[in-house]
Amino acid sequence: MIFQAVGEGRPYPDHGYETVAQWSEVPPRQVRLDELTTTKRTLDLDALLAEDSTFFGDLFAHVVSWRGRLYLEDGLHRAVRAALHQRQVLHARVLTLPD
Numbered sequence: 001m002i003f004q005a006v007g008e009g010r011p012y013p014d015h016g017y018e019t020v021a022q023w024s025e026v027p028p029r030q031v032r033l034d035e036l037t038t039t040k041r042t043l044d045l046d047a048l049l050a051e052d053s054t055f056f057g058d059l060f061a062h063v064v065s066w067r068g069r070l071y072l073e074d075g076l077h078r079a080v081r082a083a084l085h086q087r088q089v090l091h092a093r094v095l096t097l098p099d
Contacts, residue, residue, distance in 0.1 A: 002079075003037065003038055012067075013066075028091050033089065036063065043077060063093065065096040
């Protein structure tokens, strides 16, 4: 299994981080793919295969830590691409929300 679970939607409260500039304040770190729960069930194949998929966005995936779980909010294509390359970790910005 690639991820801990595949979810639909964001179960955590709104955190207010909407822009790349806001997320850039969160330092990146490594996260294990098998600890992530996705917030999307579908993947845009164009985004997965695009060579410049991060050209206009953040280089790092966005993860929300809430109630002891890690939710992959943005960067599903990066995570799947890492798994296809047999990597077990992903570089991500992890925003920790209070319980």
